[in-house]
Amino acid sequence: MKLNGKAWKFGDDISTDLIAPGRYFHLRSDLNELAKHVLEDADPQFASKVGKGDFVVGGRNFGLGSSREHAPTIIKLAGVSCVLAKSFARIFFRNAINIGLPAIECDTDKIASGDELEINLENGVIRNATKKIDLKFAPLPKAMTRILQDGGLVEHIKKHGDFKIE
Amino acid sequence: MSEHSGKDVKADDFVIAKVDLCLLQDGTGPLAVRQLEELGIKRVVNPQGVAVFLDHAAPSPRKELSNDHITLRNFARKTGSYIFEIGEGVCHQIMSELFTSPGDVLVGADSHTCTGGALGAFATGMGSTDVAVAMGLGKTWFRVPRTIKVVVNGKFKSGVYAKDFMLYLIGSLGAEGATYKALEFTGEAMTSLPMSERLVISNMAVEAGAKTGIFASDKITKTYLKQHGREEKYREMKSDKDAKFEKEIDIEVDKLAPMVSLPHTVDNAKPVDKIGKIKVHQVFIGSCTNGRIEDLRLVADLWKGRKRDPDTRVIVTPASKDIYLMAAKEGLLEAFIEFGAAVTTPGCGACVGVHGGILGDGENCLSTSNRNFLGRMGNPKSFIYLASPATAAASAIKGEITDPREYV
Numbered sequence: 001m002k003l004n005g006k007a008w009k010f011g012d013d014i015s016t017d018l019i020a021p022g023r024y025f026h027l028r029s030d031l032n033e034l035a036k037h038v039l040e041d042a043d044p045q046f047a048s049k050v051g052k053g054d055f056v057v058g059g060r061n062f063g064l065g066s067s068r069e070h071a072p073t074i075i076k077l078a079g080v081s082c083v084l085a086k087s088f089a090r091i092f093f094r095n096a097i098n099i100g101l102p103a104i105e106c107d108t109d110k111i112a113s114g115d116e117l118e119i120n121l122e123n124g125v126i127r128n129a130t131k132k133i134d135l136k137f138a139p140l141p142k143a144m145t146r147i148l149q150d151g152g153l154v155e156h157i158k159k160h161g162d163f164k165i166e
Numbered sequence: 167m168s169e170h171s172g173k174d175v176k177a178d179d180f181v182i183a184k185v186d187l188c189l190l191q192d193g194t195g196p197l198a199v200r201q202l203e204e205l206g207i208k209r210v211v212n213p214q215g216v217a218v219f220l221d222h223a224a225p226s227p228r229k230e231l232s233n234d235h236i237t238l239r240n241f242a243r244k245t246g247s248y249i250f251e252i253g254e255g256v257c258h259q260i261m262s263e264l265f266t267s268p269g270d271v272l273v274g275a276d277s278h279t280c281t282g283g284a285l286g287a288f289a290t291g292m293g294s295t296d297v298a299v300a301m302g303l304g305k306t307w308f309r310v311p312r313t314i315k316v317v318v319n320g321k322f323k324s325g326v327y328a329k330d331f332m333l334y335l336i337g338s339l340g341a342e343g344a345t346y347k348a349l350e351f352t353g354e355a356m357t358s359l360p361m362s363e364r365l366v367i368s369n370m371a372v373e374a375g376a377k378t379g380i381f382a383s384d385k386i387t388k389t390y391l392k393q394h395g396r397e398e399k400y401r402e403m404k405s406d407k408d409a410k411f412e413k414e415i416d417i418e419v420d421k422l423a424p425m426v427s428l429p430h431t432v433d434n435a436k437p438v439d440k441i442g443k444i445k446v447h448q449v450f451i452g453s454c455t456n457g458r459i460e461d462l463r464l465v466a467d468l469w470k471g472r473k474r475d476p477d478t479r480v481i482v483t484p485a486s487k488d489i490y491l492m493a494a495k496e497g498l499l500e501a502f503i504e505f506g507a508a509v510t511t512p513g514c515g516a517c518v519g520v521h522g523g524i525l526g527d528g529e530n531c532l533s534t535s536n537r538n539f540l541g542r543m544g545n546p547k548s549f550i551y552l553a554s555p556a557t558a559a560a561s562a563i564k565g566e567i568t569d570p571r572e573y574v
Contacts (some may be wrong), residue, residue, distance in 0.1 A: 012433055013341060016538040022519030023544045026230035027235075029196050041546040061342040061375070066518075067277040069197060090346050091277055091375060095293035118281035141364055143180045143307055153295050154204050161189065163182050163307055 001121045003081045003102075005053035009113040011040050012059035016092065018042040019063070019071040028070050035074040050078050055119070057111050059087035063092025072096040072103075082119055084108055084126070097144045100152035106137040142166075167309050169289065170271050175209035177312040177410070185300045186217045187265055187287075189274030191257045193222045193518070196276055197233045197294035200242045203301055208513065211304030213246035217257070217265060224252035224513035227521040232565075247300075256484030258282075258454040263486065267391065267399035268383035273300050274348040278454050278558075280376065283368035284361060285390070286383035286403035289373060301339060310413040311377045313405070314344055315354040320420035325571035328363035329554035331355075331454060331532070332370045333425035335417070335434030345375030347412065350405060355419040356381065361390040362460040370536050371454050373432040424570055427552040438557060438569045445477075446527040449556055449562040450543075452483030452510075453517045457535035459489045461555040466501035468559040468573050473506055475565030480507035481523050487512055505562075519544030532561050 004122060018041045020034065027034040039046040039056070056075055059110060063083035072095045075083060084103040086109075096103040111117065115130040126135040140148065143165035150156035156164070168175050170183040180220035187208075191197050195218055210216050220239050224232040235252075242249035249519070250260055255273070258281040266272055268286030272279060273299040282289025287449035292306070300306040316335065322328075336343075349371050358366075364381050372380025381387075391400050423437040451457070451465055462484060472481050482502045484490040490512055491498050502509050516523030517535040523550035525531050533543070537551035553561070562572070 003522070015542075016521075017537075017539040017541045021541050021546070023520070023524075023541070025193060025520045026228040028193060029230065029234055041541045061345070064341055065277065065537060066193075067275055067291040067293055068194060069275075069280075069295060087345065089342065089375060090182060091291055091372075094296065098295045100292060141180065141309070143309075153299060154201055157205055157299055157303070160301065163305070163537060164182065165182075165307055 003053065003121070004120040005055050005081055005117060006051060007055050007057045007111050007113060007115045007117055008046065008050060008109065010056065010058045011044045012041070012061060013064060014042055014058050014062050015065040016063060016068050016071040017065055018069055020074055031070065031073055031077055034070060035077040038074040038078045047078055050080060052079040053081045054079060055117055056080050056083045057108050058083070059108060060086045062088050064089040069095045069099065072101050073099050076101045081145050084111065097148050098149060098153040100155070102148060104137050110135055167308065170345060175310050175312050176299050177308045180307060180312060182305055182307050183536040184270055184274055184305050186270040187217070188220070188270040188297055188301045188343035189217055189257055189279055190238070190297060191219045191276050192234055192238060194275035194294045196237045198298040198360065199237055201295045202426045205298070205302060207302035210245045210247060211299040215244065216247035217252050217261065218242045218247055218249045219260065220250065220252045221256050222514045222518055223520050224511055224515065226252070226388065234261045234330040245246065252513070253487060253511050255285060256454045256514055257462040258369065259457065259485040260452065263394050263488065268387060268403040269395065271364065272304055273297055278369050278374050280371045281365055281369040281454060283371065283380035284364035284573055285377045287389055288378055290378045291571060307345070311346055311348040312352050313348045313409070315411040315414045316351050316417065317414060318351065318419050319353045320355055320418045322355065322419055323422070325424055325556060325574045326422050327554045327556060328359060328366040330422055330425040331419060332367050333427050333432070333435040333552060334422055335435050336370065336374045337425070339374045341431055341433040342375040346370070347376055349374070349376045349379040351379065351381050357573070358461070361386055362458045365458070366455055373536060419481055424554060424557050426557065426567060427538055429538055429549040429551065432536070432552065438553070438567065441567060444551065444567040445530060446532045446566055447478065448523065448525060448531040448562050449478060449480045449558050450523055450531055450533040450535065451558050452481070452485065453514065453535035454485060455473055455536040456555050457483055457485030457489065459492050461534065462489065462493050462498050463496070465555050465559040468556065469501055469505040472563050474562050478562055478565040480505070480562045481510055481516055482507045483510045483516060484512050492525055516543065518542070532558050532567060536556050
């Protein structure tokens with residue numbers, strides 16, 4: 001699968017509090033409304049600027065903090081097709097895959113805001129068309145690839161009736 | 167993990183493991199319920215192992231959250247799961263008191279589920295969908311984590327607590343120093359710790375990125391279970407004699423000073439005597455990290471005969487109903503009220519920025535909770551400092567961050 005879009009760059013330690021702030025706790029059962037505030041405390045205009053298929057690009061330890069699955073969910077609902085970071089916090093990473101949002105670990109120093117990227121999830125290559133360079137990334141573990149290819153954990157279990165990750 | 171997956175597993179293996187206990191709270195539970203509905207699953211495999219907590223918005227400050235509470239009450243009623251009403255307390259405290267036992271696999275839709283490691287359980291936080299599936303199928307998948315052995319020797323100095331040790335450890339490991347890994351705590355300074363202090367350490371393992379933070383079970387575990395009427399749940403859990411550790415960290419606890427984590431990351435930890443003068447507008451004593459009876463006793467003792475600084479407001483939130491009751495019977499509530507503190511319903515509201523302690527622009531809060539991320543307490547224009555209950559109590563007297571060794 002190939003993904004095309006524009007990069008939106010963020011720094012290190014983007015917590016789930018920055019992605020889905022606690023002051024919007026009451027909107028958690030209205031995800032489309034919550035998505036209007038996605039990443040608001042990291043970039044107040046992000047939700048109005050991001051385009052369909054674009055990428056969120058972070059630094060180290062992206063998604064640290066709370067287990068709120070609402071964080072990757074509203075990133076996806078905002079139109080983002082993939083999150084890239086130097087590293088991810090464990091729960092965020094697992095949640096992203098579970099809701100069908102690809103999360104890629106790569107050297108994001110070579111990506112700036114506004115860069116046009118083309119990501120090939122199968123062969124592990126990110127083409128930075130703006131900088132005219134290719135970045136490589138290691139494929140996901142098989143268990144996660146299976147879940148992601150089925151469109152997330154709910155679809156995976158619906159399809160197989162059980163975990164089928166081996 | 168081997169026992170729960172029916173095969174001999176080692177670090178990095180992917181396994182499907184039986185889940186003994188599932189935890190939902192009111193921030194993550196409604197989504198888990200909707201995911202279970204989406205899956206077409208109408209029951210949970212083991213209702214005796216599912217606990218639902220109304221703790222993040224307790225009592226509810228908004229109609230949307232009241233409606234989420236209805237969703238969870240209906241779910242618990244339909245599935246026969248346990249539900250804990252507003253006022254009963256913070257999920258991790260109640261799980262430790264009533265459910266978590268050595269050798270259990272506990273998954274919770276809350277990142278601080280790792281608290282259960284203090285009781286010798288494999289306890290970890292996950293998202294709503296993961297916990298929904300674990301409830302519906304009775305199992306989940308894990309990648310068996312590599313383990314970092316943390317050997318802590320020596321004796322805690324007066325005024326230095328498990329919280330200070332943990333802030334120090336997270337500061338030295340970094341906020342992702344243990345990502346995907348388990349932390350195992352051992353050494354005389356750990357094996358001699360009471361359960362209340364072990365719970366602080368396991369609770370904050372996730373702040374170093376860890377999947378879980380585990381203690382071997384021992385007579386202190388057994389005594390704790392007995393106090394809560396669950397002595398028969400005791401079993402010995404310890405690492406294999408030939409266990410392989412990814413690395414070992416040795417810490418001499420005698421050398422530690424009271425620590426403070428400065429805004430806006432937990433790993434930004436510094437000794438309290440090295441941070442200069444910092445004004446405190448609000449002190450918060452509570453949360454799943456430091457809202458236990460032992461914490462409240464220490465605070466009440468320190469406040470006896472004193473008043474809060476007139477420019478510093480103080481919130482005290484017992485972590486559970488039982489703790490609240492004990493505090494009432496022991497006269498601690500009187501001490502808090504006379505000191506000038508506001509005592510609030512057991513729950514998570516202030517810590518997570520939902521209600522009951524939201525900060526104003528430019529204000530500083532000294533909190534005994536576990537996170538100081540930008541915006542955590544409801545206002546991205548405020549600043550959160552983390553410390554032990556003793557440091558928080560001392561700071562409430564002076565109105566600035568204060569070394570508790572001046573008082574204890």
